[in-house]
């Protein structure tokens with residue numbers, strides 16, 4: 001993986017996880033942005049607390065790095081309950097899940113990250129656990145196999161997914177509350193950056209915060225990461241103050257462009273324009289053209305490019321918009337997607 005990809009990849013790896021946990025907001029009141037989700041969630045939690053019952057199960061969907069794990073931790077903290085963390089890929093067999101469920105204490109919050117990647121038998125066990133707080137332990141094999149029901153303590157499941165569309169309907173329907181996390185706007189990311197700078201003991205003037213925020217792909221994890229790289233640059237190449245010019249020079253060095261597009265984003269756009277004339281082209285063909293897995297293109301690059309209005313998903317495949325051509329310094333063809341939305345000048349027949 002290239003340095004540039006690491007820098008703007010929405011996934012956290014290695015040492016970064018330690019820094020991240022230091023920067024995580026701990027309570028709902030500290031959580032920045034996602035106003036609607038915060039308000040809905042605070043109602044769900046408050047009413048559960050009043051009834052002294054565990055709240056409904058919560059599903060959070062959204063791109064990586066938008067704060068799903070942080071919110072799961074906040075839910076447990078607001079309820080004053082312990083949190084157990086696991087992930088879909090770790091639940092390969094039903095037994096893996098049964099081992100966790102059977103040791104939950106009453107009211108505990110169970111967080112399953114990447115819940116769409118859970119194996120089928122574990123998923124089926126989860127249906128019953130979510131609905132009836134019970135699991136069936138199957139003993140024996142073939143016609144003689146028997147299911148022994150095992151009561152489990154009432155708990156709250158918090159599931160997170162980057163691909164809500166992949167969740168089977170029976171699982172999705174068992175969540176009482178679904179939170180859709182959206183990309184953050186620049187003002188919200190500035191707040192995230194100011195908070196992180198305070199916690200890291202950095203001086204961050206507003207102009208520097210703005211420059212980093214607008215290049216952070218709408219993602220707090222990336223904002224925090226860019227802040228640390230800009231800090232390095234400011235300390236080594238400047239006088240330590242993160243001015244707009246320092247931030248901009250640092251981010252140019254790391255090949256994060258003015259709109260926050262990184263090397264993968266530009267590779268996807270470049271392939272779409274140069275190899276496929278702007279599309280439409282299927283996801284897997286596009287992924288092969290940039291040498292990435294289709295899932296990486298779909299989960300990491302595409303949501304942001306769609307949000308920026310640079311590509312569109314159509315039933316026939318991915319299509320570049322007129323803005324994509326302009327972004328890469330090329331002239332959009334007259335029939336480019338979205339070009340019709342631009343004002344078109346007609347000769348006025350009644351003129352003269």
Ligand SMILES: Nc1ncnc2c1ncn2[C@@H]1O[C@H](COP(=O)(O)OP(=O)(O)OP(=O)(O)O)[C@@H](O)[C@H]1O
Nearest residue numbers: 020023024031032064065066067068069070220221
């Ligand atoms: N609303 C927020 N306010 C302040 N900081 C935030 C917020 N959301 C996320 N962050 C910061 O971004 C980092 C990444 O958040 P988090 O790990 O919760 O994302 P995630 O959506 O769970 O990502 P993944 O799906 O990759 O696990 C956190 O360390 C936290 O510091």
